[in-house]
Amino acid sequence: MGEFFDVDDGGPLRLELRSVDGRDFTLLRRVGYLTPEYDEPFVVPRDQEAFATDLASVPHLFTWLVPKSGEFLPAAVLHDALIHPGDYDGPRVERHEADRIFRVAMVHLGTGRVRAWLMWAAVTVGTLWASRDLRKRTQLVAFLGIITLVGTLATLDLLGVTSVMPWMGGPWPTELALGAAFAVAIPTVLSVGWGRYWRAGVIIGVSLALLLHVTAVLLLIYGLYLTLERLVSGPADADGVRVRDRRREHR
Template sequence: MGRFFDVADGGPVRLEVRSVDGRDFTLLRRIGYLSDDYDQPFVVPIDLERFRTDFASVPWIFTWLVPRSGRYAAAAVLHDAIVVEGDYDGPVIDRVEADRIFRVALRELGTPVLRSWLMWAAVSIATMWTMPQRRWRWRGAVVLLIGMVTAVGLVATGDLFDLWSVLPWMGERSLAAELAAGAAAAVVVPSVLALSWGRFARAGIITGVALAFLVHVTLAIVALFGLYRLAERLVSGPTPSVAPADR
């Protein structure tokens, strides 16, 4: 385990930030995190040239599930720093270990269990995507799992509504039996595909199962957002690419 603290006075952490561009922020006070696994604390600096954060880097389609900020904001700031050597002061660690520390810190800040593991799985995907060794192997595993789970989920939906009969575990059964079989498959299929993630298999299982159950909600949000953007464009007109000059 560990604890966050204010570097200036050693008291409770105080997260004070200043906006850089409306999306990224820089710290006004250094924050520290002391892990039980290390003798030295991790310290996030206030130097704009060294470090800036966007809090939790959550794609917009998932912000309904995991907002960009919340009680876990300090953990998100810490993670943004310790994933890059030189962006913080403290023990030198690799990105996989930074992800683990992030998961522990989330729980210490009171983040619910499911949300903390989902957030950890998300940053693990980013770590896989940027791995310098066998990069395309890891990226291929990510794309395969996400693509296959999405495709199977959509096919299963069509099977449920008798648009076709393709998946053997669905078949011609009662609605309750098909829903139960679909839920079981939503756990088993991603878990099998996650084996291709190797040492990241646990993150793959979490990602795949979550996607299997949330794929329809996610697609609905994408569709609704697309309709909103279309309506906004019709009402407001095209967004100027260059701001008008001051007069």
């Protein structure tokens, strides 16, 4: 495994950040990462023009599962740099390799393996989308769409609204057990089409299938919150900041 270190004095890592706008941060000290797989270390610079990070790029909806910061933070900062070749010094790596380094570095920092693989799978989805390959993007959208559709229909069957899925029948404990089994089996089969990224496909697909109901409830609650916030605080500007109250104070 690799090792993070302080580039300026060669000692243990000191991660010092300066907020740019509350969401993006720059480094006050350079971050170094050395791994036996490469002869040179990866070095993330400290000036704003060269590099800025948003820490862990986790949608607000899922911060209950994966927080924006934690023991994995140095790995998230490193990954943000590695996916942009001009933002760091050291060996050039492809984006899928940057994702793998991210996962390995998180585990070394003490992140639980389940969370590390979840976060790796999430950034792999970003890598597939960033490739701008129409086939990969279409495949990704179809993959997520099929799992969402099947999960929704199975849920409606469980609630007695419809009767579509052939495995959803009988006593509700049996339906729950079969539903969970197919929530694992279907994404696993569909992930074959992901090629070398199949592990990420399994993780994302199974997570989506099992957490579909939780995600739907959270989306509803979050949507209600955003609606209420807009009514009370006004619309957000291009940067997502609500400035109506601030403008009133300056009148």
